[in-house]
Amino acid sequence: MPDYLSLARRVLQAQPFSMLLGAEVTGFEPGSAELRIPISDDLKQQHGFVHGGVISYAADNALTFAGGSVLGEKVVTSEYKINYLRPATGTHLIARASVVHAGRTQAVCRCDVFAVTDEGERLCAAAQGTIRRVD
Amino acid sequence: MPDYLSLARRVLQAQPFSMLLGAEVTGFEPGSAELRIPISDDLKQQHGFVHGGVISYAADNALTFAGGSVLGEKVVTSEYKINYLRPATGTHLIARASVVHAGRTQAVCRCDVFAVTDEGERLCAAAQGTIRRVD
Amino acid sequence: MPDYLSLARRVLQAQPFSMLLGAEVTGFEPGSAELRIPISDDLKQQHGFVHGGVISYAADNALTFAGGSVLGEKVVTSEYKINYLRPATGTHLIARASVVHAGRTQAVCRCDVFAVTDEGERLCAAAQGTIRRVD
Amino acid sequence: MPDYLSLARRVLQAQPFSMLLGAEVTGFEPGSAELRIPISDDLKQQHGFVHGGVISYAADNALTFAGGSVLGEKVVTSEYKINYLRPATGTHLIARASVVHAGRTQAVCRCDVFAVTDEGERLCAAAQGTIRRVD
Numbered sequence: 001m002p003d004y005l006s007l008a009r010r011v012l013q014a015q016p017f018s019m020l021l022g023a024e025v026t027g028f029e030p031g032s033a034e035l036r037i038p039i040s041d042d043l044k045q046q047h048g049f050v051h052g053g054v055i056s057y058a059a060d061n062a063l064t065f066a067g068g069s070v071l072g073e074k075v076v077t078s079e080y081k082i083n084y085l086r087p088a089t090g091t092h093l094i095a096r097a098s099v100v101h102a103g104r105t106q107a108v109c110r111c112d113v114f115a116v117t118d119e120g121e122r123l124c125a126a127a128q129g130t131i132r133r134v135d
Numbered sequence: 136m137p138d139y140l141s142l143a144r145r146v147l148q149a150q151p152f153s154m155l156l157g158a159e160v161t162g163f164e165p166g167s168a169e170l171r172i173p174i175s176d177d178l179k180q181q182h183g184f185v186h187g188g189v190i191s192y193a194a195d196n197a198l199t200f201a202g203g204s205v206l207g208e209k210v211v212t213s214e215y216k217i218n219y220l221r222p223a224t225g226t227h228l229i230a231r232a233s234v235v236h237a238g239r240t241q242a243v244c245r246c247d248v249f250a251v252t253d254e255g256e257r258l259c260a261a262a263q264g265t266i267r268r269v270d
Numbered sequence: 271m272p273d274y275l276s277l278a279r280r281v282l283q284a285q286p287f288s289m290l291l292g293a294e295v296t297g298f299e300p301g302s303a304e305l306r307i308p309i310s311d312d313l314k315q316q317h318g319f320v321h322g323g324v325i326s327y328a329a330d331n332a333l334t335f336a337g338g339s340v341l342g343e344k345v346v347t348s349e350y351k352i353n354y355l356r357p358a359t360g361t362h363l364i365a366r367a368s369v370v371h372a373g374r375t376q377a378v379c380r381c382d383v384f385a386v387t388d389e390g391e392r393l394c395a396a397a398q399g400t401i402r403r404v405d
Numbered sequence: 406m407p408d409y410l411s412l413a414r415r416v417l418q419a420q421p422f423s424m425l426l427g428a429e430v431t432g433f434e435p436g437s438a439e440l441r442i443p444i445s446d447d448l449k450q451q452h453g454f455v456h457g458g459v460i461s462y463a464a465d466n467a468l469t470f471a472g473g474s475v476l477g478e479k480v481v482t483s484e485y486k487i488n489y490l491r492p493a494t495g496t497h498l499i500a501r502a503s504v505v506h507a508g509r510t511q512a513v514c515r516c517d518v519f520a521v522t523d524e525g526e527r528l529c530a531a532a533q534g535t536i537r538r539v540d
Contacts, residue, residue, distance in 0.1 A: 261506070
């Protein structure tokens with residue numbers, strides 16, 4: 001059995017923007033993926049919360065990895081939507097995505113993004129989107 | 136008449152994440168907003184194109200500023216969806232957002248994100264979302 | 271304890287369009303709602319499958335009822351997105367929606383729409399949206 | 406030059422659900438499509454406004470026709486999102502959709518839905534989605 005998680009980590013590490021944000025893949029198996037991002041001051045907006053753009057990045061990328069877990073490495077996010085639910089604050093973000101339905105060339109996935117504090121995880125965004133294989 | 140553009144710039148400059156990405160507000164008037172982001176290597180994914188997370192950031196933030204242009208400074212993006220249309224490459228991104236409909240507490244806005252090269256602008260993403268006033 | 275299901279049924283029965291489609295509420299409790307629609311020829315498109323508009327109706331209305339289950343009767347769908355996953359065929363549709371997060375004035379909900387045949391349920395669409403209280 | 410509008414009308418007339426709703430194609434050319442639906446009591450919700458499901462149907466179908474205007478007759482809506490902007494009331498709905506970007510196999514389109522009264526048109530919903538060619 002291939003080491004899927006190591007493969008996913010290599011893909012993420014080849015993304016300069018993901019490295020700029022400090023993201024890492026913490027889960028990856030057929031049908032799901034998990035990313036983590038430590039919350040640093042650089043990732044915040046003017047009120048001290050994590051910037052929506054970071055949360056979107058986390059959701060988008062977790063969706064892509066979840067789709068890639070069933071469609072293969074060469075995938076892109078075609079589209080997604082995200083609802084922000086609460087301001088995100090804490091030590092890090094966790095984005096958990098899973099495949100809702102996969103065809104031959106595309107997969108529809110959902111993602112929940114959590115903000116983690118000492119007291120536990122709080123859901124701060126919910127996303128849904130389409131991942132497409134590119135050849 | 137207040138200097139709306141200067142106000143919008145101050146808001147953006149108070150967002151550490153926007154400064155990390157090098158974003159600037161290049162247009163802001165009642166009903167619309169424009170952001171620009173210079174494309175540096177740090178903002179790319181593994182194939183040399185701008186990372187989707189950057190494009191999402193640009194769309195999300197331009198939507199928020201467009202909404203804020205009619206609802207006031209205290210606004211957040213409630214939700215949005217984005218369709219990626221083409222890989223983005225070039226010297227910078229331009230995100231142009233405008234208000235489709237505004238009520239008292241929320242506004243629905245659309246945004247087009249362009250990648251700019253020496254040859255001109257190419258549409259690379261289209262977004263639509265809801266901006267909400269927070270009190 | 272109030273009879274939530276009967277209340278939800280009365281609301282649905284007051285919607286002429288829901289009656290035109292033959293929809294009924296088959297589940298309603300705080301945090302979730304279920305609608306059913308018998309598949310008649312009138313609800314189909316040109317290839318004999320259920321028309322996407324019917325599936326959208328089912329998702330939209332189930333989202334509204336789920337939101338209403340926590341926000342009260344006076345609610346509207348602000349926005350939603352839907353991904354169609356498979357052609358829908360069979361005896362009836364079931365739309366199951368649940369609340370992902372509820373604030374004081376709005377709730378974000380997800381909905382899965384299934385097509386039911388003699389062989390069981392098949393997921394044919396996935397939706398996510400915002401329900402808002404109106405006063 | 407083929408009579409695109411007649412072709413589009415034949416496609417719509419082959420959809421029993423579109424006939425149930427009284428929809429007609431009133432515009433169809435490469436890159437755009439327009440549908441009209443007369444507002445009858447059957448299409449309303451409990452407060453006398455057009456049911457959201459009808460507005461969604463109009464947006465979804467206009468998006469599909471716009472996509473089909475550049476991709477050919479064999480197309481389906483993969484996904485879309487819609488924001489409801491105002492309650493819809495009047496004599497009929499008009500849904501106008503246009504192509505934002507088209508590739509070889511899919512097109513991203515936007516749609517505005519208007520409610521028409523004696524006093525003119527009022528925008529009541531805005532949608533954006535992906536149309537995909539099926540073979």
